[in-house]
Amino acid sequence: MAIETIAPPAEDQAPPRTLSDRMRLLGTGDGVITLVLVAFVLVASLAVEGFATARNTGFLLLDVVVIVLIALPLTMVIITGEIDLSVASTVGLTGAVMGQLWIAGLPLELIVPLCLLLGAVLGAVNGLLVTRLGLPSLAVTIGTLALYRGLAFVVLGDQAVADFPRAWTSWAISTIGDTGIPVAVVPLAVLVLVFGVVLHATPIGRSLYAIGNSEDAARFSGIDVARTKFWLFVVTGVIAALGGIYWTLRYGSARADNATGLELQVVAAILLGGVSIFGGRGGMVGVLAGALLLGAVRNALRLASVPADVLNIVTGVLLIAAVVAPQVTAWVRRRAAARSRSA
Amino acid sequence: MSTAVTRPPAASEETSGRGTGGASLVQRLFAVREFGILAALLLLVVVTVVVQPRFLSQQNIRDLLLSASILTVLAAGQTMVIITRNVDLSVGSTLGLSAYATGTLLATQPGTPVLLALLVGMAVGAVAGLVNGVIVAVAKVPSLVVTLGTLYVFRGLDALWASTSGRLQINAADLPTGFKSLGTARLLGIPVLFLVAVLVVLVVGYYLRSYRSGREMYGIGSDPEAARLSGIPVGRRVLTAFVVNGALAGLAGVLYAARFQTLDATAGSGYELTVVAAAVVGGVAIFGGSGSVVGAALGALLLTTIGTALPQLGIDPFWRNAAVGALIIAAIALDRVLALRLAGRLRRRSSRGH
Numbered sequence: 152m153a154i155e156t157i158a159p160p161a162e163d164q165a166p167p168r169t170l171s172d173r174m175r176l177l178g179t180g181d182g183v184i185t186l187v188l189v190a191f192v193l194v195a196s197l198a199v200e201g202f203a204t205a206r207n208t209g210f211l212l213l214d215v216v217v218i219v220l221i222a223l224p225l226t227m228v229i230i231t232g233e234i235d236l237s238v239a240s241t242v243g244l245t246g247a248v249m250g251q252l253w254i255a256g257l258p259l260e261l262i263v264p265l266c267l268l269l270g271a272v273l274g275a276v277n278g279l280l281v282t283r284l285g286l287p288s289l290a291v292t293i294g295t296l297a298l299y300r301g302l303a304f305v306v307l308g309d310q311a312v313a314d315f316p317r318a319w320t321s322w323a324i325s326t327i328g329d330t331g332i333p334v335a336v337v338p339l340a341v342l343v344l345v346f347g348v349v350l351h352a353t354p355i356g357r358s359l360y361a362i363g364n365s366e367d368a369a370r371f372s373g374i375d376v377a378r379t380k381f382w383l384f385v386v387t388g389v390i391a392a393l394g395g396i397y398w399t400l401r402y403g404s405a406r407a408d409n410a411t412g413l414e415l416q417v418v419a420a421i422l423l424g425g426v427s428i429f430g431g432r433g434g435m436v437g438v439l440a441g442a443l444l445l446g447a448v449r450n451a452l453r454l455a456s457v458p459a460d461v462l463n464i465v466t467g468v469l470l471i472a473a474v475v476a477p478q479v480t481a482w483v484r485r486r487a488a489a490r491s492r493s494a
Numbered sequence: 495m496s497t498a499v500t501r502p503p504a505a506s507e508e509t510s511g512r513g514t515g516g517a518s519l520v521q522r523l524f525a526v527r528e529f530g531i532l533a534a535l536l537l538l539v540v541v542t543v544v545v546q547p548r549f550l551s552q553q554n555i556r557d558l559l560l561s562a563s564i565l566t567v568l569a570a571g572q573t574m575v576i577i578t579r580n581v582d583l584s585v586g587s588t589l590g591l592s593a594y595a596t597g598t599l600l601a602t603q604p605g606t607p608v609l610l611a612l613l614v615g616m617a618v619g620a621v622a623g624l625v626n627g628v629i630v631a632v633a634k635v636p637s638l639v640v641t642l643g644t645l646y647v648f649r650g651l652d653a654l655w656a657s658t659s660g661r662l663q664i665n666a667a668d669l670p671t672g673f674k675s676l677g678t679a680r681l682l683g684i685p686v687l688f689l690v691a692v693l694v695v696l697v698v699g700y701y702l703r704s705y706r707s708g709r710e711m712y713g714i715g716s717d718p719e720a721a722r723l724s725g726i727p728v729g730r731r732v733l734t735a736f737v738v739n740g741a742l743a744g745l746a747g748v749l750y751a752a753r754f755q756t757l758d759a760t761a762g763s764g765y766e767l768t769v770v771a772a773a774v775v776g777g778v779a780i781f782g783g784s785g786s787v788v789g790a791a792l793g794a795l796l797l798t799t800i801g802t803a804l805p806q807l808g809i810d811p812f813w814r815n816a817a818v819g820a821l822i823i824a825a826i827a828l829d830r831v832l833a834l835r836l837a838g839r840l841r842r843r844s845s846r847g848h
Contacts, residue, residue: 234638280823289581289638290780290826297767298819304812415642428636458657460759464650471643474635 184424184437188444195451202451205331213324213333213401215446217242217394217410219439220339221417222424223346224387226438229421230350231362231380232430233281233288238391239413240299241273243406245395247303250312250405259319267392273299274388278381296414303407312405323400335397342390347435359383363430419470420445428474445469527777527832531792538796538803546806554802556685560677560753562798563691564589564746568765569772569790570691570698571742574735576773577702579715579782580630580637582736585743586765587648588622592747594652597664597757604670611673615748616741622648623740627733637736645766653759666755677752687749691791694742699787711735715782771818772797775825779833797821 196203221238228235245266252262273295280291325334350356361369362376370376399405424441426433448469449462542549568585575582596615600606626644630637656662666674679686702708714721714728722728751757776793778785800821801814 280827284827284830286823286826286830287780290774291823293767293770294819294822294826296819297771297822298816301813301816301819305810305816308810308812412646415646418639418642422639428639458654460650460653460657462650463646464654467643467646467650471629471635471640471647474639475629475633478633478635 184440184444188440188447191444191447191451195447199451199454201454205329207331207450207454209326209331209333211446211450212331212336214450215442216333216335216339216401217398217413218417218420218446219343219442220394220397221387221391221413222421222438222442223342223435224383224390225417226421226424226426226433226435227346227350227359228288228380228383228387229418229426229428230359230430230433231383232366233380233383234292234418235277235288235384235387236292236414236418237273237277237295237299238387238394238417239410240296240303241270241388241391242395242398242410242413243408244273244299244303244306245270245392246399246405246409247307247407249396249399251306253312253315253405259316263396266396267389270388270390270392270395271385272388273392274385275381277388278384281384282377282381300407300411303409307405307407309407313403315400315403315405320400320403323397335401343435343439350435355379360431363427363432415470416445416466419466419473422473423469425477427477441473528786528789528792531776531789531796535792535796535799538799542803542806545808549803549806552683556680558798558802559688560685561802562795563685563687564749564753565765565768565772565794565798566691566791567694567742567746567749568769569776569794570694570787571739572769572773573776573778573785573787573790574698574702574711575637575739576770576778576780577715577782577785578711578732578735579718580732580735581641581770581780582623582626582637582739582743583641583766583770584622584626584644584648585739585746585769586762587645587652588619588740588743589747589750589762589765590759591622591648591652592616592618592744593751593757593761594656594664594747594759596748596751597669598655598659598661600670600673600751601661601664601668606670608673608676612745612748615751616744619744619747620737620741623737623743624733626740627736630736631729631732649759649763656759662758664757669751669755673752674755677749677755687753690745690749694745695787695791698738698742702787707731707734712783715779715784717783768797768818771822771825775821777825777829779829780826 201207221242225235225238248269249262249266252265253259257265277288277292277295280286280295281288323335326332327334327337350359358369358374358379361372361374362379366376395409398409402409420442421433421438422428422441423444424433424437424439426438445466448465452462452465453459539550548554568589572582572585592615595618596611599614600611622644626637626641629635629640629644676686681689702711710721710726711731713724713726714731718728747762750761754761772793773785773790774780774793775796776785776789776791778790778793797818800817801811804814804817805811
C-alpha cells in the first residue's frame with residue numbers, strides 16, 4: 152500500500168571509479184548485507200556455543216531452504232513493483248491437498264506433479280486478478296492469503312497426515328556425508344543459479360527491472376507487462392507448491408496450518424537483501440545473503456536459549472530496519488548534497 | 495507498493511462547472527454499496543432462518559451483536575488508516591497486547607475502576623499506533639511492510655510478557671466482577687459492548703465527514719502529492735490516523751477481555767485479515783480516498799453473520815476463512831468495475847459538453 156507516487160531517485164548506475172564510489176556501491180543492499188552476514192557468522196561462531204558445528208549448520212540450512220526457495224520468484228515479483236503475500240497459504244494448501252491425496256491412496260509420484268499443477272493454478276488466480284482486472288496485488292494476495300489458508304482447512308480440517316513413506320521423509324532431512332549440509336541444498340542451488348541467471352543475465356530479467364522502474368516506459372519499449380506479471384505469479388505459485396511439498400516431507404506431517412506466517416520471513420529476507428519495496432532495484436545475491444542472515448540470527452538466538460517469542464520480535468525489527476535504512480541513508484545523502492551546494 | 499495501474503480520474507476534476515453531477519453519482523454509488531451489503535446481510539439471514547428458525551432467537555442475535563462489536567471497533571479505526579492510503583496489519587497484535595495489559599492490571603489491582611482499565615487499554619493501543627505512525631510518516635516507508643513487522647514485534651512482546659510474568663493465562667477467576675459484567679451488561683436489552691461499538695462508529699464517522707482534518711484524510715488518500723502541494727500536513731494526518739486506530743484497537747482489546755475473560759498471548763491472532771476484509775467489503779477502497787465507517791461496520795456485521803450462519807446451515811465452519819478471502823477479492827473487484835464504469839460515464843458526460 153502507501154503507493155509512493157514519486158519513486159525514490161534511481162542510484163547513479165555508472166561504474167565505480169573512485170574509492171568513495173566503491174564505498175557507495177557497498178552501501179547499496181548487496182554489499183552491506185553480505186558484509187553483515189559474514190560479520191555476524193564470525194561473531195556468532197566465537198560467541199555462541201555450538202553455532203559453528205556441522206550439525207548446527209545442517210539445522211540452520213534446513214530452516215532456510217524453503218525461505219530461499221520461495222524468495223527466488225518473489226524477489227522477481229517485488230522487483231516488478233508487485234507483491235504476493237499468499238505464498239505461505241499456498242504452502243499450506245498444497246501440503247493439505249498432498250495429505251488428502253495420500254489418504255486417498257495415490258502414489259507420491261503422481262501426487263507431486265498434481266500439487267505443482269495446483270500451485271500453478273493458485274498463482275494463475277493471483278495473476279489473472281492482478282493483470283486482467285488491474286487490481287492491486289497487495290489487496291488481491293491478502294485476499295488469497297485468507298482464501299487459500301481457509302481452503303487448506305476445508306481440505307484437511309484440523310487433522311494431520313503423517314504416514315508418508317520413510318524413504319521420502321528421510322531424504323528431506325538427510326545430509327551430504329557428515330558435512331551437515333542437507334541434500335536438499337543441491338537442487339535448491341541449481342534453482343538459485345537458474346533464477347539468478349534469468350534475473351541478471353537475460354532480457355527477461357532486464358525487462359523485470361524496466362517494469363519496476365517505470366511501467367509506462369517498459370510498455371513503450373515493447374515489453375508485454377501484463378503477460379510478464381501473469382507468468383511471474385504462476386511461477387511463484389509453482390515454487391510455493393514445491394515449498395509445500397518439501398515442507399510436508401521435511402516435518403513428516405501435512406497440516407492445514409503448515410508455514411503460517413512464513414510470508415513475513417520471506418519478505419523480510421528479500422527486503423533485508425536490499426530489494427526495494429518500490430520495485431526496480433535489488434538482486435539475487437543480496438536476497439540469498441538476507442535469507443541466510445535471518446536464518447543465522449534466529450538460529451544463534453535459539454542456541455543462546457533466547458525464547459521463541461523474541462525470535463519474532465527480532466524478525467519484525469529486522470524487517471522494519473530493512474525498509475527504513477535505505478530511506479535514512481538517502482536522507483543523509485540529500486542533506487550532504489544540499490550542504491555542499493550551499494557551501 | 496504496487497501502484498494502481500490506471501486509477502480512475504477523481505470525479506471533482508471531471509465535472510467542472512456542474513459539480514453536483516459527479517458528486518451525486520459518487521453518493522449514489524456509496525448508497526448502492528451500503529444497500530448492497532444490507533441486501534446480502536438480509537438474504538443471508540432469511541436463508542438461515544428458513545433452514546434454522548432458531549437463528550433469530552434473542553440469545554442468538556445478542557451473541558451476534560457481541561461478536562460483531564469487537565470487529566466493528568477495529569474496522570472503524572482501520573477505515574481511517576485505509577482512507578489515507580495506508581494499512582495497519584498489526585491491529586490483531588495490538589488488541590492482544592492491550593487485552594493482556596488490561597487483564598494483568600485488573601488481576602493484580604482488582605480495585606481498579608472499569609473506566610480506568612478502559613483508558614489504560616486504549617493508551618497501550620495508542621502507543622502501538624504511535625510507533626507505527628511515526629515509522630510510516632517520518633521514514634516514509636510503506637505501511638504494509640512496517641505493520642507486518644510490528645504485527646510480529648507486538649505479538650512477540652505480548653508473548654514475552656506472558657511467559658516472563660509467570661501468568662501465561664489470565665482466567666475469569668482472576669478478573670473482578672465489575673469488569674466481567676461489562677461483557678454481559680445490557681441496556682434496554684441491547685449488549686453494552688455493541689452500544690460502545692455504535693458510539694465509536696458515530697464519532698469516527700462524524701469526524702471523517704464533518705471535520706476539516708477528517709476531510710483532509712480523504713484528500714491524502716486520493717492523491718498524496720496533490721494533498722502535500724495544497725498544504726495539507728500529510729505526515730501529521732497519517733500519524734493521527736494510526737494513533738486513533740491504535741487506540742481503537744486498544745479499546746477492542748479491553749472489550750475482548752471483558753467478553754472472553756480468558757486471556758493469553760494469542761488473543762486476537764489473525765484478526766487483521768478479517769478487519770481489513772470488513773473494511774474492504776464495506777466499500778472502503780483499498781487505494782485510499784474513499785469509504786465510510788458505516789460501510790465498514792456493515793461489513794463487520796456481514797462477516798460475523800457469515801461466521802455464525804455457516805454452522806447453522808450445516809456448512810463446515812472451516813469455510814469461514816475461505817469465505818472471508820473470497821469476499822475481499824469480490825469486494826475489490828466490484829470497486830474496480832464500479833470505478834471504471836463511473837469514470838466512463840463521467841468521460842461521456844464531459845465529452846458531450848454542457
